Amino acid sequence: MPRISLIHATPLAVQPVNRAFADAWPEADIYNLLEDSLAPDLASSGQLTPEMTSRFERLALYAKDTGAEAILFTCSAFGPAIEAATKSVAPLLTLKPNEAMFHEAISTYQRVGMVATFGPSLAPMAREFKQMTEDLQSAVTLETTLATGAMEQLALGNSDSHNQMIADAARRLAHCDAIMLAQFSMAEAKPEITKFYDRPILTSPSSAIAALRRNLA
Numbered sequence: 001m002p003r004i005s006l007i008h009a010t011p012l013a014v015q016p017v018n019r020a021f022a023d024a025w026p027e028a029d030i031y032n033l034l035e036d037s038l039a040p041d042l043a044s045s046g047q048l049t050p051e052m053t054s055r056f057e058r059l060a061l062y063a064k065d066t067g068a069e070a071i072l073f074t075c076s077a078f079g080p081a082i083e084a085a086t087k088s089v090a091p092l093l094t095l096k097p098n099e100a101m102f103h104e105a106i107s108t109y110q111r112v113g114m115v116a117t118f119g120p121s122l123a124p125m126a127r128e129f130k131q132m133t134e135d136l137q138s139a140v141t142l143e144t145t146l147a148t149g150a151m152e153q154l155a156l157g158n159s160d161s162h163n164q165m166i167a168d169a170a171r172r173l174a175h176c177d178a179i180m181l182a183q184f185s186m187a188e189a190k191p192e193i194t195k196f197y198d199r200p201i202l203t204s205p206s207s208a209i210a211a212l213r214r215n216l217a
Contacts, residue, residue, distance in 0.1 A: 002070060002216040003029045005063035007056075009038035009075035012154055012185035017074055020187060020205035025213055031066075033059055042077055042120055053081040060085035064092055070216060072208055073097050074184040077121035079128050093215055100211035101180055101202050102129050106138045109200075113173025114144045115166055116182035117151040125182055143176060145169050154185060163189035170197065178202060 008014055014032055021030050038052060056078060063071050070093040073082045079096065086094040105112045106129070114129075116122050122144055129142050147169035154162040166181070166189035173179050178200040181187060187203040194201065 001027045001029045002212075003031075003066075003068050004212065004216075005066065005068035005071045006030055006032045007059050007063065007071060007073050007075070008032060008034045009036070009042075009078060010185070011036050012151065013074040013183070016187045017072070017184050017205045017208075020203075020209055024206065024209045028209075028212075033063060035059060038075065038078070039118070046120070048078060048081055048124075052078070053084050056081040056085040057088045060089045060092075060094070064089045069093065070095070070212055072212060074204070076116075076125055076182055076184075076204070077118055079124045093212075095208055095212060096128075097184065097208070098125060098128070098180075098182065098204050099132075099208070101204050101207035102132050103136075103211075104207050105178055105180055105202055106133050106136050106140050109140060109177040111141050111143070111175075111177045112180060113170070113176035113178070114142060114180040114182050115147055115169050115173065115186070116144065117147045117154075117162075117166065117186055118183055119146055119148075121182060122146060143173055145172050151183070151185070159188065163192045167192040167195070180204075 021028055072095050074097050076097040082096050133140055147166045150162045150165035170179055170193045174197055180202045184204050187205050190201050
């Protein structure tokens with residue numbers, strides 16, 4: 001089975017993506033690289049710095065040295081740093097956190113909503129979505145909203161409150177053809193949203209695993 005390195009900038013992403021692999025592709029040989037000072041440093045500085053980019057490059061090179069056949073980044077707020085890290089290990093297969101989910105949404109729907117729990121990730125993710133939309137020559141539109149305070153609730157261990165806050169935010173996007181959950185740590189809120197929303201709900205882990213499986217098969 002392929003060896004896949006999962007690179008995280010927050011411990012909140014570890015369990016959801018590992019659980020998703022266990023459900024969708026248990027045979028995959030996965031392991032976790034966690035650098036949990038990255039997300040707080042980004043939130044504190046308010047912008048991505050060259051030093052943060054360098055840290056991502058070193059993480060990717062370490063993953064390559066361990067014999068990984070692919071790298072999945074799970075930290076959605078670090079797009080440019082991840083792109084630099086991808087170049088540093090080329091031609092190793094790498095996948096940005098929301099790359100597969102965005103591609104699926106842009107290729108399938110006309111009006112897409114996205115809920116996030118990490119404020120600094122919204123702007124870079126919207127830019128990434130727009131760029132992919134232009135590359136694919138699609139007319140899809142994107143609406144975004146922030147589930148304020150949800151990530152903090154999850155960090156405190158209050159998963160029920162976390163999921164409910166995400167569902168409350170998702171109600172603002174109930175008119176969309178599909179809703180995307182931006183952070184890997186949000187995947188477990190999907191059942192709460194299905195209580196009032198009967199259209200597709202896309203999660204980063206599920207879309208990413210499906211894409212990795214296709215590429216590594």
